[in-house]
Amino acid sequence: MSVIAERLSRIKPSPTIAVTQKARDLKAAGQDVIGLGAGEPDFDTPDNIKEAAIAAIKRGDTKYTAVDGTPELKAAVAAKFKRENGLDYGPEQITVGTGGKQVLYNALMATLDPGDEVVIPAPYWVSYPDMALLAEGEPVIVPCSQNNLFKLQPEDLEAAITDKTKWLILNSPSNPTGSAYSRDEMRAIGEVLERHPHVWVLTDDIYEHIVYDGFTFVTPAQVAPGLMDRTLTLNGVSKAYCMTGWRVGYAGGPVDLIKAMNKVQSQSTTHTSSISQAAAVAALNGPTDFLARNASIFEERRDLVVGMLNQAKGLSCPTPEGAFYVYPSCAGAIGGTTPDGKTIATDDDFVSHLLDGEGVAVVQGAAFGLSPHFRVSYATSTEVLEEACARIQRFCAALN
Numbered sequence: 116m117s118v119i120a121e122r123l124s125r126i127k128p129s130p131t132i133a134v135t136q137k138a139r140d141l142k143a144a145g146q147d148v149i150g151l152g153a154g155e156p157d158f159d160t161p162d163n164i165k166e167a168a169i170a171a172i173k174r175g176d177t178k179y180t181a182v183d184g185t186p187e188l189k190a191a192v193a194a195k196f197k198r199e200n201g202l203d204y205g206p207e208q209i210t211v212g213t214g215g216k217q218v219l220y221n222a223l224m225a226t227l228d229p230g231d232e233v234v235i236p237a238p239y240w241v242s243y244p245d246m247a248l249l250a251e252g253e254p255v256i257v258p259c260s261q262n263n264l265f266k267l268q269p270e271d272l273e274a275a276i277t278d279k280t281k282w283l284i285l286n287s288p289s290n291p292t293g294s295a296y297s298r299d300e301m302r303a304i305g306e307v308l309e310r311h312p313h314v315w316v317l318t319d320d321i322y323e324h325i326v327y328d329g330f331t332f333v334t335p336a337q338v339a340p341g342l343m344d345r346t347l348t349l350n351g352v353s354k355a356y357c358m359t360g361w362r363v364g365y366a367g368g369p370v371d372l373i374k375a376m377n378k379v380q381s382q383s384t385t386h387t388s389s390i391s392q393a394a395a396v397a398a399l400n401g402p403t404d405f406l407a408r409n410a411s412i413f414e415e416r417r418d419l420v421v422g423m424l425n426q427a428k429g430l431s432c433p434t435p436e437g438a439f440y441v442y443p444s445c446a447g448a449i450g451g452t453t454p455d456g457k458t459i460a461t462d463d464d465f466v467s468h469l470l471d472g473e474g475v476a477v478v479q480g481a482a483f484g485l486s487p488h489f490r491v492s493y494a495t496s497t498e499v500l501e502e503a504c505a506r507i508q509r510f511c512a513a514l515n
């Protein structure tokens with residue numbers, strides 16, 4: 116009998132973390148590798164946030180906190196939801212966890228019974244299907260094509276819903292595509308959901324502040340208020356506030372759901388670090404001018420990367436509305452052969468030969484449920500991006 120639970124055989128380790136680690140290992144071994152696999156901003160955490168954490172340590176805020184977060188942080192989260200999203204959540208409707216990732220995990224563990232279906236538009240963030248599987252639910256993957264900028268179409272959502280559907284997971288702006296739903300597009304999704312009162316919405320808004328070209332971010336409960344009592348609005352400080360290592364995520368939702376999620380957390384991590392919570396209070400209540408500054412730096416990088424990738428033979432790259440990823444198609448490279456005779460049959464082959472041949476690490480579309488594509492994270496400097504895209508162009512040009 117294996118010591119490993121059968122449940123684990125349903126899931127795989129995070130492929131994006133695997134690529135990032137492989138690039139790190141190759142670099143450590145002295146190879147010239149550019150990693151475009153990581154999903155985190157390259158900017159440092161702002162000083163006012165770091166100082167709040169240091170002050171918390173000095174004050175002795177180093178003990179256990181409430182499971183669902185300190186009252187100060189929950190108040191800051193409630194104020195954020197009101198100010199930025201027009202959503203009214205009371206303190207008992209808010210939970211804080213060890214990153215958005217744990218909040219999502221708590222939600223799925225708290226709600227899924229075996230056989231419950233979770234509708235997940237593809238391409239998706241790698242953790243959604245695997246977390247649903249770990250919680251013994253059934254992911255129902257709905258492919259969303261590049262022609263629709265990878266966005267879920269209302270008729271495809273309608274067709275995916277059954278009487279076993281428990282959740283729809285939405286992520287806008289999206290990891291891995293950067294696509295974001297406009298108000299009208301979100302309303303159209305909301306209209307379908309209004310016809311199916313048993314379906315809950317888990318909206319992952321973690322890239323909310325990273326949007327371009329004057330795009331206005333919207334979240335489902337804001338544009339379809341009728342959904343408020345069956346929506347979990349998930350967010351966090353990792354991406355907007357450059358705080359990936361601090362591990363703070365949060366969500367607002369109906370009281371019974373939040374209570375159930377807190378129950379899961381009370382028997383796992385208890386809560387995220389008291390010091391990180393103090394830092395997150397400073398982030399949410401503090402100055403926000405750097406958010407727009409960072410977004411405009413990301414926007415310039417997006418334009419650079421989209422422009423250069425569209426000049427590469429066999430690639431086509433749409434221009435996304437947000438996040439710091441692009442998701443080009445490599446359909447035109449499939450069937451090609453590298454100068455040393457390796458065939459490219461899949462996007463897995465494309466990324467692995469690109470890493471071997473030119474030392475550029477990107478993530479294969481297969482990991483995100485839509486092929487043949489690959490994900491580029493442009494959360495790195497302009498010089499590095501120029502060099503990486505030039506290498507991708509060279510790799511594509513050399514294919515036979």
Ligand SMILES: Cc1ncc(COP(=O)(O)O)c(C=O)c1O
Pocket residue numbers: 154213214215216217240286289290319321351352353359362363364
């Ligand atoms: C779409 C999406 N949701 C949630 C997360 C989780 O972020 P964290 O756990 O750092 O809050 C990530 C991180 O990569 C993400 O890309």
